[in-house]
Amino acid sequence: MSIQVLKPKFHVEECLNAVRECLEKGWTGMGFKTVEFEDEWKKYTGHSYAYYLNSNTVGLHLAVKILKMQNGWQDGDEIISTPITFVSTNHAILYENMHVTFADVDDYLCLEPVDVEKKINEKTRAVIFVGYGGRVGQLDKIIEICKRHNLRLILDAAHMSGTRVNGICPGIWDGVDVAVYSYQAVKNLPTGDSGMICWADEENDKISRHLGWLGINKDTYARSNMGTYAWKYDVDYVGYKYNGNAIMAAIALIQLKYLDEDNVRRREIVDKYNEAFKNIKDIKIIGAPHHNECSYHIYEIMVSNRDEFMSKLAEQGIFCGVHYRDNTEYSMYLYAHGSCPKAHEVSQHLVTLPLHMWLTDEEVQKIINTVKKIIK
Numbered sequence: 001m002s003i004q005v006l007k008p009k010f011h012v013e014e015c016l017n018a019v020r021e022c023l024e025k026g027w028t029g030m031g032f033k034t035v036e037f038e039d040e041w042k043k044y045t046g047h048s049y050a051y052y053l054n055s056n057t058v059g060l061h062l063a064v065k066i067l068k069m070q071n072g073w074q075d076g077d078e079i080i081s082t083p084i085t086f087v088s089t090n091h092a093i094l095y096e097n098m099h100v101t102f103a104d105v106d107d108y109l110c111l112e113p114v115d116v117e118k119k120i121n122e123k124t125r126a127v128i129f130v131g132y133g134g135r136v137g138q139l140d141k142i143i144e145i146c147k148r149h150n151l152r153l154i155l156d157a158a159h160m161s162g163t164r165v166n167g168i169c170p171g172i173w174d175g176v177d178v179a180v181y182s183y184q185a186v187k188n189l190p191t192g193d194s195g196m197i198c199w200a201d202e203e204n205d206k207i208s209r210h211l212g213w214l215g216i217n218k219d220t221y222a223r224s225n226m227g228t229y230a231w232k233y234d235v236d237y238v239g240y241k242y243n244g245n246a247i248m249a250a251i252a253l254i255q256l257k258y259l260d261e262d263n264v265r266r267r268e269i270v271d272k273y274n275e276a277f278k279n280i281k282d283i284k285i286i287g288a289p290h291h292n293e294c295s296y297h298i299y300e301i302m303v304s305n306r307d308e309f310m311s312k313l314a315e316q317g318i319f320c321g322v323h324y325r326d327n328t329e330y331s332m333y334l335y336a337h338g339s340c341p342k343a344h345e346v347s348q349h350l351v352t353l354p355l356h357m358w359l360t361d362e363e364v365q366k367i368i369n370t371v372k373k374i375i376k
Contacts, residue, residue, distance in 0.1 A: 002317040003367065006298075008190035009262075009357035011254050018250035030213070033249035038196070040256055045169040047179070047198040049205035052244035053212060056158045056182035056195035060092035060128070062208050062242065063154045063178045063197060068096050070204065071152065073125050079154075080119050081128040083327040083336070083343045084109050089130055089156050090327055098125075102328055104340040108287040109300070110137025112342070117145050126152040131160040134188075134295030135287050136170050143175035158182035159297035161189045162263040167293070171198055178204070183248070186356075188263060188295050189255045194248040207237075215239030262357055266296040269355055269364055273299055276368040282375050286350075298323050302349040303375070310351060312374045318367055321352040 022028050034052040041050045053059050064079065075097035081090050083102045090100045101124065104115040109132040116127060129142050139155075146153045157163075157171055157179045164170075171179030181196040183189050199205045210217055215237035277283045286300040300323065303309045310320050326347035328336040338344070354367060 033246035057088040059180035059197035108137035113141040164293040212242035
């Protein structure tokens with residue numbers, strides 16, 4: 001049987017019962033379970049505000065749009081971001097007619113502080129920091145830079161569900177304006193697709209809720225069973241249909257119960273990989289060692305001949321991936337090609353090894369043995 005690179009594991013019967021509750025109640029859209037999940041996520045992370053959405057991508061768009069509105073940014077102003085990420089991180093900047101300025105990455109494949117500071121100019125307004133693989137990298141230094149230059153900081157926490165440093169969720173660190181999470185199908189907390197935007201500021205949370213529901217100032221759930229005039233509402237913005245729904249939230253509530261347990265297992269697998277590969281000169285492990293409460297959404301190594309390496313693993317039924325291609329290689333971001341040499345070099349050699357809850361110890365050992373055999 002083949003081994004997939006990423007494969008979600010659902011607690012099926014519990015999820016089905018939670019979905020059944022939505023169906024029996026006749027409430028599958030916004031509200032009911034979405035409100036419950038928002039409350040549970042706040043308890044779990046320590047965030048003061050949390051608004052449930054249909055994806056991380058729309059959360060990043062709301063983050064950029066609201067900060068632009070609130071701070072009077074102009075079209076063409078710049079946001080510094082990373083080239084090693086899924087394209088949605090950087091598309092969110094373009095949605096608002098702003099310019100993506102790429103900074104290079106460090107050994108964690110997170111933004112490198114020295115290069116970030118070099119890329120700041122009079123048009124720079126914010127930084128988007130991607131917690132690659134669940135790592136915090138040098139986020140503390142990026143926060144210092146943002147404070148020093150009066151820049152806003154968006155944390156793309158798509159990989160960071162369950163990541164903590166000394167027991168604290170990085171999304172609530174002082175200096176993070178907003179954190180955006182992902183519960184997409186293969187994430188650590190999987191649903192079909194959904195996300196969460198968590199502001200440090202109450203007013204921005206309120207604006208998110210209006211913009212995410214077509215600019216309407218009262219959502220359907222808030223208007224239900226509230227009296228004769230409950231149906232009346234106003235429309236304050238040209239908003240979007242970005243809200244999450246109760247079906248996805250019902251699944252998320254069940255999966256949240258097991259998130260810490262699952263992340264412990266992820267760290268066990270990572271430890272096995274790290275121990276096996278640490279003395280192999282032709283393998284570079286990404287981001288090791290790291291703090292002991294990393295979510296480890298993905299596990300990456302670098303090898304010299306990636307395509308041949310992945311092909312030989314596939315012949316043995318072990319399927320890997322690449323996370324991610326240097327975004328400056330894409331046609332729309334070619335203007336920045338060559339501006340982040342480390343990111344470009346790394347992206348030519350990255351391989352994502354299997355890491356998920358279905359892996360048995362025997363399968364992990366098979367992966368290790370096969371990798372060693374190929375490399376030697």
